Amino acid sequence: MTPQKSDVLIIGGGFMGASSAFFLRQHGRSVTLLERDQIGQYASGVNFGNVRRQGRFLGQLELSNRSWALWKRLPELIGEDLEFIPSGHMRVCYREDEIAELEAYAAAPEARELDLQILSGKALHDRFPFLGAQVKGGSYAPHDGHANPRLAAPAFARAAIRAGARIEERTEVTEVQKVGGEFQVTTADGQLFVAEQLLITAGAWGARLAEAVRRVCPS
Structure with missing residues (x-):
């Protein structure tokens, strides 16, 4: 052959x-x-089509940021629209002591491009009223989304x-x-x-x- x-x-x-x-x-x-x-x-x-950086191992975020930048340019790069929407991504916790973990992740230098917003108490439930009372805190990534x-x-x-x-x-x-x-x-x-x-x-x-x-x- x-x-x-x-x-x-x-x-x-x-x-x-x-x-x-x-x-x-x-x-x-x-x-x-x-x-x-x-x-x-x-x-x-x-799959769910998640285009998500939040929650990844901090050492992966440099590569994830490069990938996310490409998602925004895909119509230009490949000539087709994959329906990427930066709809936001919410990560929640069910114990008060876990809020500190979300804050530490958001404060890490590697996560600076994610623009994470840490919410708890009344501020959390005012913004996301569909969350149950058992949710104590959350980290919102406004630029993550799905395709x-x-x-x-x-x-x-x-x-x-x-x-x-x-x-x-x-x-x-x-x-x-x-x-x-x-x-x-x-x-x-x-x-x-x-x-x-x-x-x-x-x-x-x-x-x-x-x-x-x-x-x-x-x-």
Whole structure:
């Protein structure tokens, strides 16, 4: 069989895989993405669509802030609207002593771009009257929000294709080998894909693939 070569081979066509294909093309890398079914068919397309920074580990916020900035520019970047709405995100606590934890998080230098508002008592319930009396405090992130998960992965895949990526749906990977400095990936329909770099973005199905890579690339 004739090997089909690219710089980067991506296995898994959810949001992570499709967006990775797009951004790799922006950096001039040739990309092939293999998806066992359809782009965005599984978890990427049936989640809550949260675009949230609040509550993440403080060490992740620098990366989260960069991601949030991209969400605001997506119509310009990929030519499609993913219905991102900065509707706000509320994190609540049910004990008075937990308010201090919310305050400490909001005061951390890493969280300064979130513009968090800490509320308690009457101020909390006046602003959010639907909260029950058992809620003692809250941290409101006005810039966090949500997008439409059904649109996200397919839109990024279309943008990646327009940018020159190759995307193969209904193409299941059956074997991963490392030969010399290249990964060789065989699919159920007998195709052979070759790349120097392999990116596994298969979500819940990634463990089997990761184990295959571990065998051919032991640490």
